[in-house]
Amino acid sequence: MAYTRSAIVTGGTQNLGYHAALDIARQHPDWLVVVCSRSDREHAADSINEALKQSNTIFISLDLSDSKSVRNFAKDWVAKNYPPIQALCLNAALQFPGQIVYTAEGIEATFAITHVGHALLFHLLCPHIASKARVVITASGVHDPANYSGLPPAVYTTGEELAHPPPAIANGPGQGHYSNAKLANILWTYALHKRLRQRIPDRGVAVNAFDPGLMPGTGLAREYSAPMRFLWHKVFPKITPILKTVYGGNIHKPSDSAASLAWLAVSNETDGISGKYFEGKKEIPSSKDSYDETKIDDLWRWTLQYCAQDDTEAARFEGFT
Incomplete structure (x- = not known):
């Protein structure tokens, strides 16, 4: 079958991501739906296809903590000439509650998986994102100290200090890195929205942040x-x-939150909505710090500088070409 569009869901083999991919595949049997994770031990793609009596869902391996894996994913995407991307759900995340964990590239692992890998993936795939596509970034209410989540409050100093924390941050509670990474998700949502409107307004690409709420039973606690x-x-x-x-x-149950994620990603009701923060299907304000333009611009600059291999790629990322 010749599919008309693609949808990508990172962290799509389990829980929230799995159910969101299932919903999108059900609503759009004419789309190619791609679930991504480091592995697919539960055969998620096959499970979705069997449940729907369809064959439009596939698994592609992706390790967001490894920039080489992200770049290989993008190269493979181009080589196989997959359909234009209509929905990009940047959903994967992980918590490390104990001592600080670093990736092989030396980045604090929560920030690397939750933000850096997703940002690189977006920029590499941007030329293949369809007109009026949706980008949905799974954030969390833990980013906002006013929510009293029980996790350490998010503290954004600079992008560099989230990537390579100084001792005061590195030696703090491990869950604090998760709060910080989720604040980074929202800062980057607002940065991306602003620049999409400035650089490529004619393409109409929308980006929103999404809080699925607390979902007991998900893989977030596997560490x-x-x-x-x-x-x-x-x-x-x-x-x-x-x-x-x-x-x-x-x-919520993961399946209930997934319905809201799929709604943001593909529903006609959310057409044209961008630069917003949603709790389920309700648009709400994010934290005070998340609207700080100094923080928004700092994270944007740091992310481009880190992700781009050279000045040429940095210019391409900045211009969305």
């Missing part, structure tokens, strides 16, 4: 201790209604 993993995977999912009553309404 936690065995007792915490047991609670997260076996206990909390069974008492989600109680948790919602006690802690508030933004606690």
